[in-house]
Amino acid sequence: MNFALVDCNNFYASCERVFNPRLIGRPLVILSNNDGCVIARSEEAKQLGIKMGAPTFKNETFFRQHQVAVLSSNYALYGDMSARVMEVMRPLVSAMEVYSIDEAFLSLDDAHGEDFAREIRERVRQWTGIPVSVGIAPTKTLAKLANRLAKKTPQRQGVLDFTRVPDADAILAMVPCSEIWGIGTRLSARLAPMGIQTARDLKYAEMANVRGALGVIGERIARELGGLPCLDLEELPATKKGIASAKSFGHPVETLQELEEALASYTARVGEKLRAGRLLAAHVSVFVETNPFSATQPQYNAGAQTTLLQPTNQTSVLIAAALDLLRSIYRVGYQYKKTGLFVTAMSPEGAVQLSLFEEREDKPVAQGLSVIVDQLNRKLGANTVRYGSMGTRDTWAMRQNRRSRKFTTRWSELPVAKA
DNA sequence: TCTGGGGTCCTAGGACCC
DNA sequence: TCTGGGGTCCTAGGACCC
Secondary structure (H helix, E strand, O other), rough: OOOEEEEEEHHHHHHHHHHHHHOOOOHHHHHHHHOOOEEEHHHHHHOOOOOOOHHHHHHHHHHHHOOOOOEEEOOHHHHHHHHHHHHHHHHHHHEEEEEEOEEEEEEEEOOHHHHHHHHHHHHHHHHHHEEEEEEEEEOOHHHHHHHHHHHHHHHHOOEEEEHHOOOHHHHOOOOEEEHOOOOOOHHHHHHHOOOOOEHHHHOOOOOOHHHHHHHHHHHHHHHHOOOOOOOOOOOOOOOOEEEEEEEEEEEEEHHHHHHHHHHHHHHHHHHHHHHOOOOEEEEEEEEEEEEOOOOOOOOOOEEEEEEEEEEEEOOOHHHHHHHHHHHHHHHOOOOOOOOOOEEEEEOOOOOOOOOOOOOOOOHHHHHHHHHHHHHHHHHHOOOOOOOOHOOOOOOOOOOOOOOOOOOOOOOHOOOOOOO
């Protein structure tokens, strides 16, 4: 059995191009939330040397000079396109793991090689408009690596079956450790003094040394490079251990009220996610921070946590807890840049341990309210119905000045064809 | 003026138990 | 007078991924 890793090429840029063909052939970048920095680039933008994470404000002139198309990110579109790509592939294989918004591992029979990979590619392209690359190998780590090579080497035309390459070690010798899946700059810096520079070096390194330097993660990666599978296909998404919502503000925020409104809004989002997953959370943590990039403003970072008497997914309960925590860490005199919350200690709905000290609260009413709010907001758009503490002015809201339309998920934003 | 957000896994150390 | 060893659970922090 082998793994295939299918990865969408320049996914966000490709999604935008499906609905706006004028973007084809031009350099195109997609910005992070708040239009803060570059998080995705078309091939042409990469050619121009635009780096991942490049701050927008330092590059506006460059973008204009090179006629780079610049868009805010449109996650409603990317999420929906992702689901379509996955559904095209799912019937073609016996098992699939959706690994990220633009990647999936597939389980392949030994008979399935590059012909099959090309078939997947063609079908996804034809049915969704999204180009993908496919890497095939006996382990996930090698499949990742094969995928990168398939993408980077034009003559491979987007597919590479690593089980059939004549000299695998010669290929591994060209891959620096920092480009191996799971090894970043910090870990590769630990390997360098041991003379381990490339994937080939790591494959043949003394396992005890690798383990000493990188722990079990590193040992697993090294063994996978050698062709020994240590990571399984995970078909079912693991139950979430926590749900977070945190965002930077469009402008610096000083008042407690604005922080409260922002945090209440993020909390409402977390409540929606909990209910969508039929989960309850028992632990809430909240943090605030100032702008770490500012050399002149005084810095302040703080966080606080609490455990609820009873696990919940009710937005009103979560907001009350989150705002209490926020008030306990808020200090006057700072320019806040970001706040957010993280809920943990999750349990499935319907398996609640009642607190010893708490009477059963009037669940049906609260739950009914949240369900109706969820339905209305799904139908009419996010935040149509709000909790009072969220305010209505959104003075703190993130910038998103250049977003394309929600072509596939909102009737009012459907693409229009003129014939 | 302007630098993302949402996750996972592992490790070390302390508290506590028998 | 003497003061172990092995285990679990929790938390904080580090590193990574997309």
